[in-house]
Amino acid sequence: MSDKFDVVVIGAGPGGYVAAIRAAQLGLKTACVERYKGKEGKVALGGTCLNVGCIPSKALLDSSYKYHEAHEGFKVHGIDAPNVTIDVPTMIGRKDQIVKNLTGGVATLFKANGVTLLEGNGKLLSGKKVEVTGLDGNVQVVEAENVILASGSRPIDIPPAPVDQKVIVDSTGALEFQSVPKRLGVIGAGVIGLELGSVWARLGAEVTVLEALDKFLVAADEQVSKEAYKILSKQGLNIRMGARVTGSQVNGEEVTVNYTEAGEEKQITFDRLIVAVGRRPVTTDLLASDSGVESDERGYIYVDDHCATSVPGVFAIGDCVRGLMLAHKASEEGVMVAERIAGHKAQMNYDLVPSVIYTHPEIAWVGKTEQALKAEGVEVNVGTFPFAVSGRALAANDTAGFVKVVADAKTDRVLGVHVVGPSAAELVQQGAIAMEFGTSAEDLGMMVFSHPTLSEALHEAALAVNGHAIHAVNRKKR
Ligand code: FAD
Ligand code: AMP
DSSP states (O other), rough: OEEEEEEEEEESSSSSHHHHHHHTTTOOOOOEEEBBBBTSSSOOOSHHHHHSHHHHHHHHHHHHHHHHIIOOOOOOOOOOOOOOOOOOOHHHHHHOOOOOOHHHHHHHHHHHHEEEEEEEEEEEEEEGEEEOOTTTOOOOEEEEEEEEEEEOOEEEETTSSSOHHHHHHHHTGGGGSOOOOOOEEEOSSSSSHHHHHHHHTTTTTEEEEEEESSSSSSTHHHHHHHHHHHHHHHHEEEEEEEEEEEEEEEETEEEEEEEEEEEEEEEEEEEEEEEOOOEEEOOOBBBBTTTTTOBBBBOOOOTTTTBBOOOEEEOOOGGSSSSSHHHHHHHHHHHHHHHHTTTTTOOGGGGGEEEEEOSSEEEEEEEOHHHHHHHTOOOOEEEEEEEGHHHHHHTOOOOOOEEEEEETTTOOOEEEEEEEETHHHHHHHHHHHHHHTTTTTTHHHHHHOSOOTHHHHEEEEEEHHHHSSSOOOOOSOO
């Protein structure tokens, strides 16, 4: 038995590393256990998000968008770029460098804040002890007043398409292609499937997305999901709804996929196949059989609204617990738990966790959809504003989509902001800030927005809730 810590965090993803830094800032003696080895064979902090998730996918989305714009978007501005080529290994190398900088940055923050890094596999034993098996096999046990489990998630595997990381890859493998596949299949039209499909489609791959459900983006507002489906299909993504993959055979450098669509058995052959059917928590081997922490049959650790588990002093956050599998949700839970351990009364507002899909245009929302509110019996007023009439969007030649504001018909309080369009993620964040302060559509409408900005579309959509939009014809006149 060696050190005793106030807080030991298992996992250094956006949940765990943020919790560790905040705990250390609050004067708690803190350690964080991490086992993940990066490309250089050394422990790399930052979890899924920094190493193989949010950041590398956005790096490739940004690179591929620039290429796509040079090919398709420049002409309208009178710019002729006839010899634009893509060097995929350079693009992947740039992505790797960003990952290296950011994961190294977390290590620097640990040092600066006095967080002790314990390299190796962490396991929660009974009595808030944590066994750490180092990468060299050495085992040490550390004691903690409080333990935060932040072990994250990994891609779900499905038997019909076993991942070999060569021809059939998961999201991690899809960030490593060294050339553009001619025919690319994607199983799953969720966030990850659409983002990774977009990267390779922009670089010239013929992309087919097979999705078992009949309805596209079920969590999004229906008006948004319909528009997004139209826009993405027009871009060339062949999104087949109601297409359930039932089997696959790899033959050398290609894979033939069997699927059922409208009751018919079908086959299609690809050069690469990305399996993006969701993620599941990483909790096997995390908990000793007598740890006392309970999880459900899928491995999600049971927690209350403050992320406390069934064992006093043991908390769990991020992708390994209920709720949206998003980095910012994990981080805010980390802050909440660290602050509660330090005796503060921190809370998290789960109703206002924004969701974003980083396609182009982006798709983002916060709060409730019009359909969910109506199903709950809430009477709503809705205002929308299309980017097609936004001066800023026209100037940028980026006019697809709209902003939609949903407000309570009785109180005018904004209950949801839904955007498909340029910079949707940033616009929705403005909605989230406004909603956190309980704003009404009228309040938003009374604010001064800079001209010309994309944000004016949010302003106009808020005005449209009460029939006062200036730059669009109002559905209702008031
Ligand atoms: P993770 O980030 O999964 O971190 C958990 C860490 O714990 C890992 O480093 C793991 O090695 C470590 N660990 C696990 N068990 C142990 C153990 N026993 N001992 C030691 N260490 C252990 N979210 C967004 O919000 N925005 C996005 O744009 C976005 N894009 C994504 C794109 C892709 C391709 C993917 C795959 C995910 C994306 N996500 C995005 C989701 C996001 O990455 C996760 O929600 C987030 O990383 C969850 O954070 P976490 O800290 O809970 O877990
Ligand atoms: P998400 O959970 O948002 O990452 O999305 C994953 C998607 O994959 C879901 O919409 C599932 O319906 C879809 N999916 C899961 N299994 C299959 C399958 N066998 N064939 C096609 N789509 C699938």
